[in-house]
Amino acid sequence: xxxxxxxxxxxxxxxxDLVVPDAAPVGSGRGWPVIVWLHGGGWRLQDRSARPDFAxxxxxxxxxxxxxxxxxxxxxxxxxxxxDLRQALRWLRVHAEELGIDPERIGLWGSSAGAHIxxxxxxxxxxxVLPGESTTEHYAGVETRVSCVVGGYPPSAIEAxxxxxxxxxxxxxxxxxxxxxxxxxxxxxxxxxxxxxxEASPAHLxxxxxxxxxxxxxxxxxxxxxxxxxxLHTHLVASGGQSLLYLIEDFSHGFLNPGDVMELGPGxxxxxxRLEAEPNAPFSAYDRGSFDPQGRHASFDLICDFFxxxxxxxx
Numbered sequence: 295x296x297x298x299x300x301x302x303x304x305x306x307x308x309x310x311d312l313v314v315p316d317a318a319p320v321g322s323g324r325g326w327p328v329i330v331w332l333h334g335g336g337w338r339l340q341d342r343s344a345r346p347d348f349a350x351x352x353x354x355x356x357x358x359x360x361x362x363x364x365x366x367x368x369x370x371x372x373x374x375x376x377x378d379l380r381q382a383l384r385w386l387r388v389h390a391e392e393l394g395i396d397p398e399r400i401g402l403w404g405s406s407a408g409a410h411i412x413x414x415x416x417x418x419x420x421x422x423v424l425p426g427e428s429t430t431e432h433y434a435g436v437e438t439r440v441s442c443v444v445g446g447y448p449p450s451a452i453e454a455x456x457x458x459x460x461x462x463x464x465x466x467x468x469x470x471x472x473x474x475x476x477x478x479x480x481x482x483x484x485x486x487x488x489x490x491x492x493e494a495s496p497a498h499l500x501x502x503x504x505x506x507x508x509x510x511x512x513x514x515x516x517x518x519x520x521x522x523x524x525x526l527h528t529h530l531v532a533s534g535g536q537s538l539l540y541l542i543e544d545f546s547h548g549f550l551n552p553g554d555v556m557e558l559g560p561g562x563x564x565x566x567x568r569l570e571a572e573p574n575a576p577f578s579a580y581d582r583g584s585f586d587p588q589g590r591h592a593s594f595d596l597i598c599d600f601f602x603x604x605x606x607x608x609x
Contacts, residue, residue, distance in 0.1 A: 296348075297393070301362065301385035302378060303430050308363040310382055313348040314394060315356055325390060326358035327399035327605035330382065330440075332408030334548070334557045336469035337367040337375065344555045352598045357605070358395050360386065364411065368472035372494045375407075375473075377427040379415045384429065384436040399605045401442045403597070405550045406518060406557065407469070409448030413496035413526065416443045416505050442604035444508045444597050446550040447518045450526035451498070453491040455518070459484040497525040504535030506583050508600045510592055512545025512565065517558075527580060536583030538600070540592045543576040545569075570594060 301310045314326055329352065333344040341363050348359035364378040383400065390397040404412035418424065419439040429436075449455060455470050456462075462484065464477040471477040474491055478484035492498050507530055511523040520541055530537040542549070548557050548564030557564055568575075573593040581587060585603045590596055 302381045303432075304381075304428065305365065305378065308365070308378060309342060310360055310362045310385070311342055312393060313353050313359045315353050315358070325394045325396040326356065327401070327601070328358045328360055328386060328395045329401045329403050329601055329605075330379070330386075331359065331361040332364070332379065332402065332404035332412050333361070334406030334408050334551070336558055337407040337473045338469055339366070339559055340555075340557060344551070344557060346550065346552055346594075351594050352601065355598050355602065357601065358393070367469070368467070368476060371475040372473050372490075373414065373424050374426065375411045376414045376418065377424055379411055380424070380427070380438040381429070381433065383415075383438045383440070384433040387436050388433060400440050401444070401601050401605050402440050403444045404448065405446045406547065407449065409445035410450065410496065412443050413445055413448050413450065413507070414494070414499065416440050417496055417499040417501040420502055440505055442506045442508075442601065444600060445510070445523070445526075447511045447515055447547055448496070448509065448523060448526060449518050450496050450522045452495045453488050454522070456488065456491055497522075497529045501533060501535070504530050504533050506536040506585065506604055507538070508585075508597065509537065509539045510542065510550075511540070512542050512547065512549060514544045514546045517547040531582045536585075538583050538585060538587060539580040541578045542592050545575065
């Protein structure tokens with residue numbers, strides 16, 4: 295069963311789809327644990343419908359699955375997208391009883407730009423108000439923390455994705471430049487752009503208590519190099535957090551998407567459907583956490599088990 299609602303009083307056009315299992319929640323007095331999906335699209339494209347099959351992944355395993363719209367660049371610059379996710383988390387908590395969900399068991403799952411938004415949100419939950427963020431009295435003081443995060447090929451150190459000033463082309467802004475407010479037209483503006491990039495990068499965000507992360511990245515990803523997930527993994531471990539990093543050999547960008555999701559628009563070929571089609575692809579894993587992958591390959595089952603461990607057994 296799917297329910298669609300507007301979740302943001304400030305942005306009423308933003309919608310959330312919530313799919314809940316058919317059966318009653320397991321456990322007396324507890325609602326369903328929730329996984330919130332954040333779509334990719336370079337922060338500039340797509341909406342909440344660009345997602346895996348929720349009935350298959352993972353409603354049939356006893357999770358409520360949610361997918362949200364967020365404001366897109368270049369009309370909305372960072373951290374507008376993070377503010378939208380934070381508001382969606384508040385909405386889920388405020389309406390938890392009527393939705394049949396557990397407000398204490400919420401995880402995030404993002405692809406590419408969506409993984410960046412998920413990571414920044416998870417590492418910023420201790421911040422009461424972000425720049426440009428406002429809440430109505432109904433949502434004031436409602437927490438935005440989450441229990442765990444799964445991120446597919448997340449842009450994590452955005453300054454490393456920007457071209458040097460001498461190679462920049464202001465007439466053709468990149469998705470990263472659009473996210474940060476537009477391309478630089480001078481060396482001084484480029485320095486400012488780099489500063490904003492570092493501020494928007496989860497690999498540089500200080501967090502007193504990061505939630506556990508599972509990061510998946512293809513070694514052949516030319517859109518977002520695997521060094522981006524490596525940087526986030528290193529930062530999480532150095533911050534005292536838990537992180538499990540999977541580098542999947544020869545995989546490129548977009549492998550979490552089903553075949554019909556055009557993440558970056560028509561004519562752009564990604565590795566759609568590949569994780570499901572090649573569940574035994576060679577990989578390297580770097581594990582610093584309590585969830586034991588037991589040497590298994592990267593797969594949707596592994597992702598589901600990670601969520602089950604942190605949203606069910608550990609709650």
